[in-house]
Each structure stands twice: as C-alpha cells, then as structure tokens.
Amino acid sequence: MRLKFKYILLLGAAGLLLLAAGKAHKEEAGGQEAEAEVALEPDTLSVFILGDVMMHQKQIDADYGTFFKYIEPRMQAADFCVANMEFPLGGKPYAGYPAFSAPDAFAKYVKNCGVDAFLVANNHITDRGLNGLKRTVDYYRDSLQIPFAGINNAPLLLEKKGIRLALVNFTYGTNNGLETQNPHVSLLREKDVAEAMDSAARTGADFIVALPHWGKEYELTHSPAQEKWARYLINKGASVIVGAHPHVVQDTAHIAGVIRDSLHTVPVIYSLGNAVSNMSAPNTRLELAVTLRFVSDNGKKRMLEPQLHWMWCTLPGRLTHSYATIFVEEWKDRRNEWRIPADYEKMMEHYRRISKAAKNSDR
Numbered sequence: 613m614r615l616k617f618k619y620i621l622l623l624g625a626a627g628l629l630l631l632a633a634g635k636a637h638k639e640e641a642g643g644q645e646a647e648a649e650v651a652l653e654p655d656t657l658s659v660f661i662l663g664d665v666m667m668h669q670k671q672i673d674a675d676y677g678t679f680f681k682y683i684e685p686r687m688q689a690a691d692f693c694v695a696n697m698e699f700p701l702g703g704k705p706y707a708g709y710p711a712f713s714a715p716d717a718f719a720k721y722v723k724n725c726g727v728d729a730f731l732v733a734n735n736h737i738t739d740r741g742l743n744g745l746k747r748t749v750d751y752y753r754d755s756l757q758i759p760f761a762g763i764n765n766a767p768l769l770l771e772k773k774g775i776r777l778a779l780v781n782f783t784y785g786t787n788n789g790l791e792t793q794n795p796h797v798s799l800l801r802e803k804d805v806a807e808a809m810d811s812a813a814r815t816g817a818d819f820i821v822a823l824p825h826w827g828k829e830y831e832l833t834h835s836p837a838q839e840k841w842a843r844y845l846i847n848k849g850a851s852v853i854v855g856a857h858p859h860v861v862q863d864t865a866h867i868a869g870v871i872r873d874s875l876h877t878v879p880v881i882y883s884l885g886n887a888v889s890n891m892s893a894p895n896t897r898l899e900l901a902v903t904l905r906f907v908s909d910n911g912k913k914r915m916l917e918p919q920l921h922w923m924w925c926t927l928p929g930r931l932t933h934s935y936a937t938i939f940v941e942e943w944k945d946r947r948n949e950w951r952i953p954a955d956y957e958k959m960m961e962h963y964r965r966i967s968k969a970a971k972n973s974d975r
C-alpha cells in the first residue's frame with residue numbers, strides 16, 4: 613500500500629487531524645499531462661472536491677476499476693482530493709439502497725485513485741447502525757489510514773505550501789434518525805456547527821472550508837434553508853461552502869460576509885451532485901467537481917475563484933463496460949467513441965441546460 617501522507621498527527625482530545633506535506637509524490641504520479649491540464653502556479657494550493665460517491669447494488673456487482681479511471685489524473689494532481697462517501701462499510705452482505713453497506717475494497721479503490729480525505733457526515737452513514745458507523749471509522753483510521761471529516765465536530769486540518777485549511781462537514785440528518793455520541797456524526801444544527809466552526813477558528817487555519825450535506829433531493833435550485841445555513845456558516849468564518857446531497861447540481865452564488873473584520877464575498881456551491889452512482893432520476897448523471905485554489909503572495913494568503921468541472925456518469929455499456937465518470941470538456945468532441953451515441957446526446961443536453969441554470973445566483 614502506498615503511504616500517501618508523510619505524517620498524520622492526532623492533536624489532543626479534540627481529535628484534530630493535521631496533515632502535512634501531503635502529496636509530494638503525487639505530481640510525479642499524475643504525470644505531465646495531468647500537470648499541464650491543471651496548470652497551477654507553483655505556490656497555489658489546490659483542493660479537488662468530488663460530490664456523492666454512491667455504491668448501489670448494481671455498482672457493487674460491477675467492475676469498479678473504471679469508476680474514476682478518466683478523472684483520476686486530476687484527482688492525483690491536486691494537492692488534496694476530497695470526496696463524500698455516502699455509505700458505511702458495514703461488512704457482508706453488501707447492499708445498495710436503501711440501507712447501504714459497501715465493500716471495504718471499494719473505499720480502498722477510491723483512496724488509491726487519489727482521494728486524501730473522506731467526508732462521512734451524510735444521511736447514509738448510519739445505515740448499518742452504530743456498529744456499522746464504528747466499523748467504517750475504524751477502517752478508515754486504522755486500515756486505510758485516511759483522514760476524514762464529519763465526526764465529533766472535529767475540523768480536519770490540511771496543510772501544504774504554507775497554507776493551512778480547516779475542513780468542516782455536517783449532515784442535515786440520517787435516514788434512520790440514529791444519533792450516536794461516540795463516534796458522533798456532525799449534524800447541521802446550531803450546537804454542532806458552532807462547536808466545529810469555533811474549533812476550526814481556534815486552530816488558526818488560514819481558511820475554513822465548509823462542506824454541508826444538505827438541501828432537497830433532485831431540486832436544481834437551492835432552498836431557503838440552505839441559504840440560511842450558508843449565511844450562518846459565513847458569519848462563523850467559512851471562506852467557501854461546497855455542498856452535496858441533492859444528487860443533482862444546484863446553482864452557485866456569492867454571499868457577502870465579514871471574515872476577521874474584513875468584507876469578503878464567499879463562493880457558495882450549493883450542490884455538486886453525484887461523483888458516481890447508478891441513479892436514473894432526472895438530472896442525476898450530470899455532476900460537478902470543484903477545484904479550490906489558495907495562494908500565498910509574500911505571506912499574504914488569498915483564495916482564488918473556484919473552478920468548476922462538469923462531469924457525466926456513464927452507465928455500463930454506454931461508453932465502457934462499467935460505470936465511468938468523465939469530464940464533459942474532455943469528451944464533448946468524441947461522440948464516435950460512445951457504444952451508445954444516445955448517451956452522448958443526453959450528456960450534451962444535460963450539460964447545456966444545467967450549466968446555464970447553475971450560473972451564479974448572486975445577491
């Protein structure tokens with residue numbers, strides 16, 4: 613197994629994870645092609661964020677070696693790659709919706725594709741009860757040795773190139789309503805959010821990245837509740853908000869807020885949609901990933917505008933034999949490579965319509 617992090621420190625009772633000197637080797641692994649695609653300045657810290665990684669029964673039965681094959685170079689090339697893992701590792705028998713239990717080997721596959729940190733505060737993480745939650749957290753920490761956010765209101769610290777980020781992750785709730793104390797799944801409620809945000813601020817991180825699991829499923833526009841929470845997170849110091857859960861891409865916005873006594877406009881990406889899934893509901897196969905970029909100019913640190921990457925999840929038999937998530941930009945002139953060209957047409961129709969609708973809803 614490749615050791616991705618040079619060291620991981622556990623800091624005290626708060627359980628803060630500090631990652632440092634992350635992916636020195638990743639640039640080599642990603643290769644020149646990936647480097648050129650990303651075209652980052654040397655002092656830019658990049659964080660590539662994927663939406664909901666689903667594991668439905670048909671995906672469990674499929675070859676998951678292709679799921680991220682086409683986007684892996686970008687995942688590897690980023691300084692840090694983060695993904696929402698929308699299932700527990702509950703052991704056998706594995707199962708898809710409604711009560712997920714994904715194979716441990718799938719989580720290992722996702723990590724090997726370049727994901728450096730998992731998000732676990734989501735509505736399915738307690739699908740297999742307290743034991744399933746514990747088993748998942750133990751496996752990530754002890755076997756996979758991958759850090760995660762969304763547990764015990766503890767911010768996850770990522771540090772590289774002299775820039776420190778604190779990631780906080782919350783879910784609106786869990787499907788079975790299970791609330792556990794230890795481990796505790798961080799909830800989108802005032803007590804948890806305030807505790808995590810205050811804790812993140814105390815770490816002295818340069819930027820706080822808030823990753824809420826929220827919103828109404830299949831709605832292409834954010835809800836008033838999401839906007840209310842976005843303003844709360846910004847008032848608590850969030851530098852950027854990247855949400856997931858609706859399984860479709862929602863609109864993006866900029867919301868003004870005062871962070872450390874100065875006025876900022878905070879980018880809010882309300883929902884990334886899925887990263888991979890077997891969903892067939894309308895609009896659930898067009899997806900978004902985001903690259904956050906942070907720069908340090910002579911000690912002055914700032915965040916650049918997030919880059920959005922449109923993706924499409926192809927189902928088995930359409931493009932390849934299994935599921936594969938692809939960048940629309942890389943595939944929009946390659947119709948002849950589809951086994952079923954109607955799937956290409958579908959991708960382009962979704963892309964034109966939803967990317968237009970998702971444009972800034974600034975206010």
Ligand SMILES: [Zn+2]
Pocket residue numbers: 664698734735736825856857858
């Ligand atoms: Zn969800």
